[in-house]
Amino acid sequence: MTASGSAGSGVPHLDVDPFDMTFFADPYPAHELLREAGPVVYLDKWKVYGVARYAEVHAVLNDPATFCSSRGVGLSDFKKETPWRPPSLILEADPPAHTRTRAVLSKVLSPTVMKQVRDRFAAAAEERVDALLEQRSFDAITDLAEAYPLSIFPDALGLKPEGREHLIPYASVVFNAFGPPNQLRQQAIKRSAPHQAYVAEQCQRENLAPGGFGACIHAQVDEGAITASEAPLLVRSLLSAGLDTTVNGIGAAVYCLARFPDQWQRLREDLTLARGAFEEAVRFESPVQTFFRTTTREVELSGARIGEGEKVLMFLAAANRDPRRWDDPDAYDITRRTSGHVGFGSGIHMCVGQLVARLEGEVMLTALARRIAKIEITGEPKRRFNNTLRGLDSLPVTITPA
Amino acid sequence: MPAIIFIHADGKPDRVETSGGESAMQAATRHGVDGILAECGGNAMCATCHVYVDESWLARLPAIADDEDALLDGTAAERRPNSRLSCQITITSELDGLVLRLPDRQV
Numbered sequence A: 001m002t003a004s005g006s007a008g009s010g011v012p013h014l015d016v017d018p019f020d021m022t023f024f025a026d027p028y029p030a031h032e033l034l035r036e037a038g039p040v041v042y043l044d045k046w047k048v049y050g051v052a053r054y055a056e057v058h059a060v061l062n063d064p065a066t067f068c069s070s071r072g073v074g075l076s077d078f079k080k081e082t083p084w085r086p087p088s089l090i091l092e093a094d095p096p097a098h099t100r101t102r103a104v105l106s107k108v109l110s111p112t113v114m115k116q117v118r119d120r121f122a123a124a125a126e127e128r129v130d131a132l133l134e135q136r137s138f139d140a141i142t143d144l145a146e147a148y149p150l151s152i153f154p155d156a157l158g159l160k161p162e163g164r165e166h167l168i169p170y171a172s173v174v175f176n177a178f179g180p181p182n183q184l185r186q187q188a189i190k191r192s193a194p195h196q197a198y199v200a201e202q203c204q205r206e207n208l209a210p211g212g213f214g215a216c217i218h219a220q221v222d223e224g225a226i227t228a229s230e231a232p233l234l235v236r237s238l239l240s241a242g243l244d245t246t247v248n249g250i251g252a253a254v255y256c257l258a259r260f261p262d263q264w265q266r267l268r269e270d271l272t273l274a275r276g277a278f279e280e281a282v283r284f285e286s287p288v289q290t291f292f293r294t295t296t297r298e299v300e301l302s303g304a305r306i307g308e309g310e311k312v313l314m315f316l317a318a319a320n321r322d323p324r325r326w327d328d329p330d331a332y333d334i335t336r337r338t339s340g341h342v343g344f345g346s347g348i349h350m351c352v353g354q355l356v357a358r359l360e361g362e363v364m365l366t367a368l369a370r371r372i373a374k375i376e377i378t379g380e381p382k383r384r385f386n387n388t389l390r391g392l393d394s395l396p397v398t399i400t401p402a
Numbered sequence B: 001m002p003a004i005i006f007i008h009a010d011g012k013p014d015r016v017e018t019s020g021g022e023s024a025m026q027a028a029t030r031h032g033v034d035g036i037l038a039e040c041g042g043n044a045m046c047a048t049c050h051v052y053v054d055e056s057w058l059a060r061l062p063a064i065a066d067d068e069d070a071l072l073d074g075t076a077a078e079r080r081p082n083s084r085l086s087c088q089i090t091i092t093s094e095l096d097g098l099v100l101r102l103p104d105r106q107v
């Protein structure tokens, strides 16, 4: 193998395309190849560095001064290309700008706020299970993984009832857009205008119901924490990252529990394992598969020299199954110590909505396990293809009441 | 490098070497100390890294920030006057030998 001008010597070059349909269909052999090739690799197809081992992914996530987010967390370098939409004020920002906006969203999605919404989220989970028990046979993606977050999250944000059908398509554009200019990304952006228009409108203060997460963000303007023009963009972050992610997270958990009946049995015997079962599903399936960073200077990472202004692709999913870090990484074990997994990221950008995600996952799995004895997969699961998100399009199941 | 001591709820001590500028939580999770969950990875969002600081060390720690104070009200085990979040305690050489007691539960 030879090193090209942009990649330092000693860094293995691979011709893997991690945004290709065949990769998405079964990423695990390729993840192993990426991990075993070396601590840092170079992907010729998109001219980016890649890290797939836990130690290097963790190191990149925790050095935001060197591996920055303000030049975009997708392939596109905001210093060289105009972003497809105005950049996020939190995800695509570096300290000190990030520190300020992050504090606002942390406050809006704090443990105290979770206590206030918990009963509502739990009651909606019970209602969903009521409906599923009537149906007996259903699609666990549409009727459960999508239906449940859709029944609570838009209300929690304070969105109007009209136009909510734009939410999942908008998120799908956002997560496709982090990828390279392949067909998934180009088509998503081409069709995004109506979704973008809807989202821009809903982010305005007058369209957000009092008491919701959206109104709480706007209230921070009155506190002087953010400006009136920043508030709508921070609401947009919740619209982009708060729904489709939990759809795929809950979908992952149900898919795991349906495939591994022994783990389902353990959960039924001890409902306090519900939070751990969700967390382990986030590690095991990694609904958010990848994010990029851009180097702010020349840097040496585990012996590899990376120049300034290079994109580095972090394989969160591969790190979450790195045998160097995890015992029996390919086993779904709801009692595993999952602390330190990078399914929600790590460091200063670690998911600010993690408490919302965990709350939804915990109350949904608790309701399912309390009232359902068995979940059987009754048809071929169909995959949904996205440049960043991993999840199913359809999962036909039949349930047996407890 | 400074070392700190975690005392488990059952009284068993665990001595942990820290490395440059890390928090007590990071040192604990790096060494797999049971009893520190640290769900949020040190972002002061989860309160699952709760510890009781040995009384003799209390005065030597930096003051509690507002967000830490609010979170401590939501710990799983009872909040006491010596309760802290271990992710908010950066270990410096002055804290060599710090003793932190672990609560019986974090969730």
Ligand code: HEM
Residues within 6 Å of the ligand: A069, A073, A090, A091, A092, A102, A105, A109, A237, A238, A241, A242, A243, A245, A246, A248, A249, A250, A282, A286, A287, A288, A291, A316, A342, A343, A344, A345, A346, A348, A349, A350, A351, A352, A353, A354, A356, A357
């Ligand atoms: C299972 C569900 C979820 C997963 C797997 C997930 C995953 C992630 C990951 C990996 C990051 C780190 C991005 C980076 O380092 O560049 C992140 C950040 C973020 N997430 Fe989530 N997320 C989930 C749910 C949510 C929810 C429910 C919300 C909102 C209510 C949300 C809002 C955000 C925001 C605003 C950021 C940017 C934070 C920052 O840059 O400081 N996420 N998420």
Ligand code: FES
Residues within 6 Å of the ligand: B025, B037, B038, B039, B040, B041, B042, B043, B044, B045, B046, B047, B048, B049, B071, B085, B086, B087, B088
């Ligand atoms: S690790 Fe979450 S608050 Fe300390």
